Amino acid sequence: MRGSWKDDYKISSDYTDFRAQCRLSSLLALMQRAADAHVDDMGVPWQEMKDSGMGWMLITLDIEFKRMPRILETVSIQTWNKGTKGVLWLRDYRVRDADGNLMIQSRSVWALVDVGKRKILRPSAFPYRLDVHAEESIGDVPDKVQVPPDVPLSEAYRMQVRYSGIDANGHLNNSRYADICLDALDEEELKLSLHNFRITYHNEARMGDDILVLRSDLSEGSIYFRGESTEGKPFFEACLVVGLQEKSSL
Numbered sequence: 001m002r003g004s005w006k007d008d009y010k011i012s013s014d015y016t017d018f019r020a021q022c023r024l025s026s027l028l029a030l031m032q033r034a035a036d037a038h039v040d041d042m043g044v045p046w047q048e049m050k051d052s053g054m055g056w057m058l059i060t061l062d063i064e065f066k067r068m069p070r071i072l073e074t075v076s077i078q079t080w081n082k083g084t085k086g087v088l089w090l091r092d093y094r095v096r097d098a099d100g101n102l103m104i105q106s107r108s109v110w111a112l113v114d115v116g117k118r119k120i121l122r123p124s125a126f127p128y129r130l131d132v133h134a135e136e137s138i139g140d141v142p143d144k145v146q147v148p149p150d151v152p153l154s155e156a157y158r159m160q161v162r163y164s165g166i167d168a169n170g171h172l173n174n175s176r177y178a179d180i181c182l183d184a185l186d187e188e189e190l191k192l193s194l195h196n197f198r199i200t201y202h203n204e205a206r207m208g209d210d211i212l213v214l215r216s217d218l219s220e221g222s223i224y225f226r227g228e229s230t231e232g233k234p235f236f237e238a239c240l241v242v243g244l245q246e247k248s249s250l
Contacts, residue, residue: 003133005038
């Protein structure tokens with residue numbers, strides 16, 4: 001059955017950080033690779049979609065960690081399409097180690113868009129058949145991230161979107177936003193274990209866009225982030241939950 005896809009990936013040295021653990025952005029890129037492979041296996045040609053002006057836009061991603069993969073470890077990434085809810089498309093993921101132990105699980109929300117008009121399309125506009133594996137679900141649709149109004153944010157740094165972050169759709173790739181958030185942490189915060197990461201994408205960032213990266217203080221294990229233009233247009237909001245130890249269970 002094509003409703004679920006699974007593939008193995010080796011965590012090579014270029015995927016890892018100073019702790020010899022997989023970077024969050026590298027993990028998200030591998031999950032994206034698995035989803036691309038799954039859609040391709042179901043007979044949806046990427047070039048035809050691009051020629052017809054259609055593309056996928058990630059709205060919200062919620063990811064829970066028991067532990068991060070380590071250098072040269074082989075992990076298995078399973079992903080499946082849970083179907084649609086209104087105009088939204090739902091996709092879940094599980095990441096297991098070589099012994100089959102669950103390491104990571106994730107829920108994601110996508111929209112089908114008219115790339116040229118930057119307009120969300122209804123699922124009925126999609127001309128291809130996608131198998132649905134709704135009987136297995138990690139949980140409900142994740143809530144969008146909203147930085148609480150009583151949480152103050154301060155400027156961490158500024159950046160400009162350049163060649164290294166742009167993907168085939170012409171915008172900053174979804175996985176690179178994890179780097180933007182973690183680049184705002186200090187060395188002691190980076191040593192903490194990841195428990196949860198949730199991000200909502202508001203507006204795409206394109207080549208040459210300037211992003212003001214804001215963050216909150218670490219409070220009760222949580223750090224909030226917002227990326228916005230110099231005019232105040234929001235690109236994303238995110239929340240990172242960290243702790244002193246890896247989680248014992250998901």
